[in-house]
Amino acid sequence: xxxxxxxxxxxxxxxxxxxxxxxxxxxxxxxxxxxxxxxxxxxxxxxxxxxxxxxxxxxxxxxxxxxxxxxxxxxxxxxxxxxxxxxxxxxxxxxxxxxxxxxxxxxxxxxxxxxxxxxxxxxxxxxxxxxxxxxxxxxxxxxxxxxxxxxxxxxxxxxxxxxxxxxxxxxxxxxxxxxxxxxxxxxxxxxxxxxxxxxxxxxxxxxxxxxxxxxxxxxxxxxxx
Numbered sequence: 001x002x003x004x005x006x007x008x009x010x011x012x013x014x015x016x017x018x019x020x021x022x023x024x025x026x027x028x029x030x031x032x033x034x035x036x037x038x039x040x041x042x043x044x045x046x047x048x049x050x051x052x053x054x055x056x057x058x059x060x061x062x063x064x065x066x067x068x069x070x071x072x073x074x075x076x077x078x079x080x081x082x083x084x085x086x087x088x089x090x091x092x093x094x095x096x097x098x099x100x101x102x103x104x105x106x107x108x109x110x111x112x113x114x115x116x117x118x119x120x121x122x123x124x125x126x127x128x129x130x131x132x133x134x135x136x137x138x139x140x141x142x143x144x145x146x147x148x149x150x151x152x153x154x155x156x157x158x159x160x161x162x163x164x165x166x167x168x169x170x171x172x173x174x175x176x177x178x179x180x181x182x183x184x185x186x187x188x189x190x191x192x193x194x195x196x197x198x199x200x201x202x203x204x205x206x207x208x209x210x211x212x213x214x215x216x217x218x219x220x221x222x223x224x225x
Contacts, residue, residue: 022124023224027072029174031184033220035066037087037114040213043094049205054097057107059212060090066218068184075122080134082116082188082218086143093151100154108147108159114140114190114216116168130174130182138190140164147198155201161210166191174222184220189213 043056067083088111095103118136125131142161172186192213198206 022075029070031068031220031222036063128176158199
């Protein structure tokens with residue numbers, strides 16, 4: 001997130017010497033680049049048969065190819081769709097009381113897609129820098145949830161994570177290289193919460209309410225049609 005803010009400041013400084021037209025109704029942007037999903041890092045409790053097991057879990061970050069599609073209704077208002085290749089997250093277990101003797105072990109790996117539709121408001125600048133703010137809705141789909149070999153040998157199977165529906169907020173900026181090409185940096189918060197369930201020795205007694213709530217940073221290059 002710090003790198004994203006530094007890039008936004010740098011683009012702002014560069015924009016003072018460049019005059020450019022604002023976007024207009026009907027402009028369509030396509031962007032591609034790197035998108036990092038960095039979960040909050042909060043520990044989520046693991047319940048076994050409804051009781052606190054004292055075990056917790058955390059979700060690691062991941063970077064993938066990010067895609068943005070933006071359509072302008074006028075010079076200020078636009079709608080954006082965030083897409084990406086599937087993110088793959090390692091899920092680590094914390095076992096501070098040595099219940100299973102697996103503290104810090106990778107518990108599982110899950111994949112997710114977080115398509116997000118946002119309304120963007122662009123500020124009038126008449127420079128090469130086009131800052132904006134946005135709010136939107138996110139729908140995250142989890143799939144290919146798999147326990148690692150070690151946890152499976154302990155009897156953990158059938159991991160499943162529910163889909164999540166939540167809001168997002170963001171700040172970002174385009175820096176126009178010319179009439180067609182631009183650079184983009186954005187930082188957004190996405191409300192992602194999911195309920196996880198799994199079997200222990202064949203019984204469906206394991207569960208966890210996971211608050212992922214990531215900061216999502218994107219660095220892309222875009223083209224205007």
